[in-house]
Amino acid sequence: MQIKNLAVSVNSKKIVDDVSLTVEERSIFALVGGSGSGKSTTGLAVLRLLAPGLEIKSGEAIFGGRDLLKIGAEELRQVRGKEIAMVFQEPLYAFNPVLTVGQQIEEVFTAHTDFLGEKRLEETLRLLDIVGIKDPLRVHKSYPHQLSGGMRQRAMIAQAVALKPRLIIADEPTSSLDVTLQARVMELFLKLRDEFDLSVLLITHDLGVVQHMADHVAVMNNGKIVESGSSGEVLKNPKHQYTRELLSYVS
């Protein structure tokens, strides 16, 4: 996927300004920045999920030969969930509280495939198993609030990889978890990348994560990318002052 010169504004004030980046096949691309840097907005803009009031001013998001910012609503819907999936920060809020986890994962199949009920159940249980949930049947029947934070995030990831998307946009997927769980969820991402041949656009404020996971990294500040490159290169040899600052607090 390639983002070219993306600009997003609210009340004619630009909060994402001229952002370009390329996520290679089967790679993990980290978009790093402090809060308010525009990194989450960039992720949401790709799937045109911005809150009302935020407006995409210009730019392209090329994916599979199409510009996601220009295609029609139905075509966009076909991309969402099927080819590009999202994982959010707080799985408690990202799941609908009144539907079971299983129902919500199965919805992905309902929306994009013609699987019948039994096949959907089978697939869902298989997914839950893949993300490391020990008793998939119980989790399938549970409501989000009945699961622990780590379990919920795993289920969320299972939902994201349901249709083997080519790209997952993960917006701070571990920030709400305890440190030990963070590590486990990150490992899961690495495992899934290898298993499903997918790429990940990882949005995070934590350069520590980047160090151990990402192939490429772009650092954002005030809506602009201030530095980007292979993660080894950027972290070893930061050029921009802001990157150096961020980095100095990690080690």
Next chain:
Amino acid sequence: MKNRAWSQFCENRWAVAGLIILGIIHAAALFADFLAPYSFSNEERTYSYAPPSKIHFRDEQGSLVPPFVYGAEIKFDEYRRRIYQDKADEKYPLSFFVQGDKYKILGLVPTTIHLFGVKEPGRIYLWGADSRGRDLFSRLLHGARISLSIGILGVAISFSIGLLVGGIAGYYGGKTDDIIMRICEMFMMFPGFYLLLALRAVVPPNFNSIQVYLAIVVILSFIGWASLARVIRGMCLSLREREFVLAAKTMGLSDLRIIIRHILPHTLSYSLIAVMLSIPGYILAESSLSLIGLGIQDPYASWGNLLAEAMGIVQIKFAPWILLPGFFIFITVMCFNVVGDALRDVLDPKTSQ
């Protein structure tokens, strides 16, 4: 902070209009005796359902004269209903600061001066008359006194109870809180109107008007305190755990200071909103009670028992002005709602954050 809230409030034009209207209505109620040409019980039965008097500024020749009203000639149609016609030869000039029924200004200074009126035997019915030929305008103003004061008194009493009980429950928590809240729930869950009727049933029939009035206030407060208590209690309970209160505690401030400086001010703005939004409930409850004949008794007027005249459908057709008390209730309730909502927008920290 206060000024900011006030100027924000003033930006809401509806709310300012509501506040002004409420001010006018309350002032009118306060000076009802003076503003009204007649006392609430002044009746002239021959003028049953007399229509609003037309005030004329020109005489027959069309030249400008001081305002006057015509005397009325009463005829009967085939159903023996009264038909009012102007008597061309009887003119009663409208005059200001005239002598009329006796009253005391604000209950203190006895006087007979009224803002306006006409000489006897002429009568002026600004907004028509009721079945007994009493001036609706005068009765509306006097009725406003009762209806509005019941609202304010009722809220004041139930609010005092609510603040006290809610504060105790919220401050002590635990068992005390549990018991008090169960009691509150009981009151809130019960259909108030049935409770109202049951309580009204035990008011002795030999009570005089003032006693009935007080009884109604007490009954309404008795039913209404629970919901306020619940809210106050909830706020105290959550404020107690807020970090700035904890911080104040670690600073060694006394409980009293914490309660007065850090907890109560936060409930006050809510209380003000709650008061504004609950007064209509009391006004409506009094009106309902008086409407069905269990509230304020004739000859005393309240908006509710004035409206009772409009229960007969036939009368509405021939004397539509008897619906006016209903509009007054509507406008007042509306104004309290508008002002209360605007206050909430300005003061409620939840929405202003």
Next chain:
Amino acid sequence: MLRYILRRLLTILPILLVMSLLTFILMQKTSGSFYDTLKLNPQISPETIERYIKLYQLDKPLLVQYFSWLTNLFHFEFGYSFFYNIPVADVIGGRLWNTFVLSLASLILTWGVAIPLGIYAALHRNKITDRLIQFTSYIALASPTFFVAMLLLYFASQSGILPLGGMHSANYDGMNIIEKFFDVLRHVAIPATALSISSIGALQRIMRGNMLEVLGQQYILTARAKGLPENRVIYSHALRNAINPLVTILGYEFAGLLSGAALLEIICSWPGLGALMLTAVQSKDIYLVMASFLLSGFLLIIGNLLADVLLARLDPRIRYEK
């Protein structure tokens, strides 16, 4: 769940007991005892009088009388109505049903109108239609039910489309079941509408607010990111979450609904419990007052239970201690 229901019952029972005791004693003190009223009434046969004196121990102290009245309740013995000159149970049975019909009609009307309006307004936020709905709701909210009822009655009398009171037409008994249904429907229209107007205003505003709040939640974003069709996002994800809090309110609304219904029964001469209670209070018909009062509490409990059961079915987060 069963325990929860019992707990609910236990919260309402004390107030019924305290209030009935208070009413019982004070009414006797202020307006003469049953005993005297019974003896002085020439229309009641001596046998009946004898029966009730024995049944309610009317020659004993007040407190004893109260408890014998209370125990008799459990045998569905509600006492004797001096005003109607028949046992209270005979008067009251049908009244309970009538009040239920009126409340239910109003409830259906309120929710049927307010919920779609609220959803529509939320989805068209700040458009001209939304503003219009909000403005109308504000006016509706401030309209006193009794006043609305009077206006409606007046217009009905002018147009002659709808009956001006009561619950049945004169020839009701000769109708078949469908005609009967429509006859009651025509009669209930005015009181139910009057009862609903201000509730519709209030409920619509709440529904709109909830819907707007829910639409801003993250799971809506998730649903969209999954590629669900917009209809499904709104009706299967947003709607349920927006309605659930309303069901919670419903429990408390029942009290208001019954109160409002009582007032309108009186104004529209609908033969319900509220109208009955008024007659009873006016004529100091003590047994009737007590029975009406208790039954209103009974209706309330049923309404609340229905709301709770509904909520438990709708929202998995609600668990009444098992």
Next chain:
Amino acid sequence: MLVELRGVKKHFAAVGAQNKVIKAVDGVDLVIKQGENLGLVGESGSGKTTLGRLILKLYDADAGSILFEGQDWAKLSSRELRPLRRKVQVVFQDPYNSLDPRFSIRAVLAETFLGQKLTKAAQEQRMKDMLKSVGLDEQALNRFPHEFSGGERQRIAIARSLLMNPKLLILDEAVSSLDVLIAAQIIELLKDLQAQYQVTYLFITHNLRVVKKLCQKIAVMNSGRIIEMAKTDDLFQQPLHPYTQELLSAALSYRSPKVETVYQFGEKSVLIDHGNGHFVVK
């Protein structure tokens, strides 16, 4: 010895379920020495926040004793306690909740002078000086909390605490809701202020990386117990308890050895000295 805890316990009744208690703090022995910052590290539900509030005397301990400068506050009347309270101050996690929204910053800070005989001018001067030390403009005095960012509010909260001249300042997840950069600036600030104000920090956090910079000693909490305590360098180089190891590897390298996260402790499990002030639970 600034603070000494001996066998401190605090249990709460679980919400909703009867006869079930949450053992938030379940037998903690701990010593905080003057000038030796202690990091109290644990994940959510480990009891670290409760422990902090016990030291603050916001809760009363169910068992054990807490001595502050050798004195047991539980034995004092509330009247005797009040003037002592200023010696232990706190900065909370949520900067939006820790300042009374109705108070101007001047009013917030002026409250610290209650009971002290200071002229208005002296007060004003001290407030201005303090704001300067925490890196804020003196214009801030006339503004209200909602006009400040999260980081600035935490600075104000720190200013308020330090104006009380405390011996111990408890930082309860004080930087956890802040952006990494801002958090790091606050840590730097705390380091700078320590020398000037002669205060000792108790830093409660879930983030090992945060305490590394500020604390000389670290205590790791899990399930209401302290399971390991050591000098910061020792702990980072040689974590002994498997839970500490997991915590460290997760915090530093995002790799997790597979171990249980919640540990069960018998009544008799005690901290064993491994030399050089390194204690591990047995």
